[in-house]
Amino acid sequence: MNAHGVFAACSFLLYASAALASIAYLFTKSERSSRTMFFFLKIGVALHAAAFALRLSQFWTYPENRFFLPLTTFYGALSYMGLALAATFLAVEQGRRLDILGAFVLPWAAASLGAAVLLAPPDVAPLAESLRYYWLNLHPFLLMTAYAALANATGVAAAFLVQERQIKSRKPGALCYRLPSLDELDYLHARIIAWAYPVLLAGLAMGMVWAYRDGWRWGGDPKLTMAVVTAAIYGVFLWRHFIGGRRGRRPVYLSLLGFASVLATFLGAEFYSGRHSYLGGLR
Amino acid sequence: MKLRLLAWGHRAADTASREALAAVPVEEILSRLRARGVEEAAAVSTCNRFELYVASSPERECPRELLLAALSEAAGADLACGLETREDAAAAAHLFSVASGTDSLVVGETEILGQVKSAYETARRAGMTGKRLNVLFQRALYVGKRVRSETGIANGASSVPSVAVQMAESIFGRLEGKAALIVGAGAMAELAVKHLAARGAKRLTVVNRTWERAYALAARFHGEAARWEDLPAALAEADVVVSSTGAPSAVITRAMIEDALRRRAGRMLFLIDIAMPRDVEESAHALDGVYLYRLEDLQSIVARNMSQRAEQIAAARAIIDAKAAEFDAWARSLASGRELSLKHSDRPRRPGRA
Numbered sequence: 058m059n060a061h062g063v064f065a066a067c068s069f070l071l072y073a074s075a076a077l078a079s080i081a082y083l084f085t086k087s088e089r090s091s092r093t094m095f096f097f098l099k100i101g102v103a104l105h106a107a108a109f110a111l112r113l114s115q116f117w118t119y120p121e122n123r124f125f126l127p128l129t130t131f132y133g134a135l136s137y138m139g140l141a142l143a144a145t146f147l148a149v150e151q152g153r154r155l156d157i158l159g160a161f162v163l164p165w166a167a168a169s170l171g172a173a174v175l176l177a178p179p180d181v182a183p184l185a186e187s188l189r190y191y192w193l194n195l196h197p198f199l200l201m202t203a204y205a206a207l208a209n210a211t212g213v214a215a216a217f218l219v220q221e222r223q224i225k226s227r228k229p230g231a232l233c234y235r236l237p238s239l240d241e242l243d244y245l246h247a248r249i250i251a252w253a254y255p256v257l258l259a260g261l262a263m264g265m266v267w268a269y270r271d272g273w274r275w276g277g278d279p280k281l282t283m284a285v286v287t288a289a290i291y292g293v294f295l296w297r298h299f300i301g302g303r304r305g306r307r308p309v310y311l312s313l314l315g316f317a318s319v320l321a322t323f324l325g326a327e328f329y330s331g332r333h334s335y336l337g338g339l340r
Numbered sequence: 341m342k343l344r345l346l347a348w349g350h351r352a353a354d355t356a357s358r359e360a361l362a363a364v365p366v367e368e369i370l371s372r373l374r375a376r377g378v379e380e381a382a383a384v385s386t387c388n389r390f391e392l393y394v395a396s397s398p399e400r401e402c403p404r405e406l407l408l409a410a411l412s413e414a415a416g417a418d419l420a421c422g423l424e425t426r427e428d429a430a431a432a433a434h435l436f437s438v439a440s441g442t443d444s445l446v447v448g449e450t451e452i453l454g455q456v457k458s459a460y461e462t463a464r465r466a467g468m469t470g471k472r473l474n475v476l477f478q479r480a481l482y483v484g485k486r487v488r489s490e491t492g493i494a495n496g497a498s499s500v501p502s503v504a505v506q507m508a509e510s511i512f513g514r515l516e517g518k519a520a521l522i523v524g525a526g527a528m529a530e531l532a533v534k535h536l537a538a539r540g541a542k543r544l545t546v547v548n549r550t551w552e553r554a555y556a557l558a559a560r561f562h563g564e565a566a567r568w569e570d571l572p573a574a575l576a577e578a579d580v581v582v583s584s585t586g587a588p589s590a591v592i593t594r595a596m597i598e599d600a601l602r603r604r605a606g607r608m609l610f611l612i613d614i615a616m617p618r619d620v621e622e623s624a625h626a627l628d629g630v631y632l633y634r635l636e637d638l639q640s641i642v643a644r645n646m647s648q649r650a651e652q653i654a655a656a657r658a659i660i661d662a663k664a665a666e667f668d669a670w671a672r673s674l675a676s677g678r679e680l681s682l683k684h685s686d687r688p689r690r691p692g693r694a
Contacts, residue, residue, distance in 0.1 A: 224510055225625075227637040228644075234496070234506070238513035239608060304606030305629035 061115065062179040064108035065136060069174045071101030072143060072167040079159030091156040098143060105140045116181040121189065128197045129188050132177035139170030141205030149209050149249060157235060161212040193267040199260030204319055206253035210246055211316040214309045217242040221306055247298045250312065254291055261288060283322040290315040341472050341671045342401045343393065345431035346408065350388040350445055352422030360417040361390040370466045372410050378402050380473045382463035384438065386455050388445060393435065395472035398675060428671065432476060433664035439484030441493060442656050447649045448493040453484045475682065476667065483663045490659065493652040496645030500638045501535045504612055508580050511610050511631060516540035521578035523571065523592065524585035525553040528614050532582040533561050541580065547571050575600035582612045583619035592620040597630060
């Protein structure tokens with residue numbers, strides 16, 4: 058096993074520990090768990106970033122791979138997804154009294170990197186001729202980034218719903234005082250989506266450009282159709298939030314629907330889209 | 341060392357002694373004690389308790405009768421009624437639990453910590469503290485803080501206005517810059533205005549059936565008064581609404597709120613209805629983004645917080661007892677000539693040993 062594989066395996070263990078600490082924090086309310094979570098997570102992200110850089114430099118030793126990103130394999134895609142999830146969590150939640158959301162986000166980061174580390178070889182190989190387009194190479198990078206941000210937004214949405222229920226019940230529990238205010242959660246939720254949305258659209262556009270060169274056909278790739286549905290749902294959310302001025306529970310349900318669509322696009326497509334099957338790379 | 345405590349607490353049925361003592365400035369009491377040869381003394385005098393702590397070396401012990409006589413003379417009353425005395429470890433434990441708030445009427449309240457601190461400072465200014473009381477009071481402040489941070493004894497708001505503010509903060513974050521609307525201009529309305537203004541709520545608007553009374557209340561708090569007919573418009577502007585009119589039926593209807601919501605661009609609305617009969621239609625609570633709390637909702641939150649605090653007393657007690665035993669060990673070590681060192685850590689250590 059090469060150095061970046063070892064680094065990635067270590068950072069998987071760190072993510073898993075951070076995820077366990079975050080779940081412990083959810084139940085025990087001990088500040089120590091929260092600190093442990095961030096401690097593991099910071100080292101994990103640093104190691105993971107190093108692993109990514111090492112793997113990239115190894116990938117570029119093939120001259121035909123130069124300046125492409127190694128994201129087109131199962132390993133590359135899921136490993137990057139884990140990194141983006143963990144890094145966005147650090148950027149967004151730390152310092153906002155949102156440590157409690159770790160339990161909703163970090164298990165995904167650990168699972169994503171874990172699937173890569175445990176199921177697929179980290180080795181790099183020359184890119185297939187058909188994949189050597191910069192449009193196409195940026196396509197998974199942008200989409201994974203957007204999905205990671207949207208996963209974080211979904212964590213914030215979950216916190217919003219919990220907090221809203223607490224206040225609506227007129228019997229707020231201890232959780233109510235530990236979560237940020239409704240206004241803050243609402244603002245943060247919409248902000249993350251507003252940032253992720255252009256990235257999502259750009260990633261989608263890159264894929265479409267490539268699909269167009271490859272012979273465009275509507276409905277030819279179900280994943281494309283589903284991604285368009287996802288983009289439409291989040292588009293409606295943003296429209297209603299920023300232009301229609303709609304707040305509260307119902308818009309948040311829309312955002313959850315959007316993320317369900319992301320999951321369906323990302324996971325579901327494994328089963329019916331030949332072109333997007335990462336698992337194909339496993340066999 | 342010898343530590344002696346004379347206490348008149350809020351649990352005693354007879355309040356005459358406590359009231360007589362509360363009327364005397366602490367400085368005067370301390371100077372009278374000094375005149376009688378007392379070296380170290382401090383008095384915690386609040387509206388709920390009067391407590392005198394006197395420390396000395398075992399040889400120069402001040403008898404209880406001497407202290408009581410000095411106090412009686414200062415207060416000009418017979419103080420035997422309601423008096424509790426404690427000595428040494430029990431006295432230290434008592435001060436620690438007072439500082440921790442386990443002995444307060446409102447369990448866990450934080451004001452008492454400040455009162456213990458100022459009692460200590462008064463005694464220090466009067467030159468009535470030495471090594472013994474310095475250590476005792478500094479320990480008490482440390483234990484008080486530690487108990488509050490390590491147990492849930494100070495968790496949750498303990499009064500209706502502070503619960504209301506806490507809920508408003510759970511909805512809006514900070515209240516600074518938020519608009520408040522007060523419906524009604526009675527005593528309750530005034531109390532609400534005071535709390536909201538203290539939390540930095542801007543733009544206070546008062547609506548009342550009689551414009552003059554609304555104007556008078558608004559003027560006192562640099563708010564503005566609005567006419568009764570403008571209530572629907574004021575609802576569209578406000579973030580927090582406190583209603584306390586004497587109206588026989590609801591003055592804020594669901595339809596009015598629905599109408600206001602359309603003009604609010606999704607901002608949330610927090611309604612506090614402290615009127616009886618009710619001012620706000622109950623069905624308004626079902627609207628998305630509208631939170632209607634009635635007086636009894638706030639009261640039941642207070643009650644729950646207080647019972648949760650009471651559940652923490654045992655945990656607080658454990659810390660207090662451990663720290664009192666530690667202090668007692670230190671106090672005894674003074675006489676032996678091999679003084680223990682009291683650190684703000686878990687165990688007293690002998691100096692010079694790792």
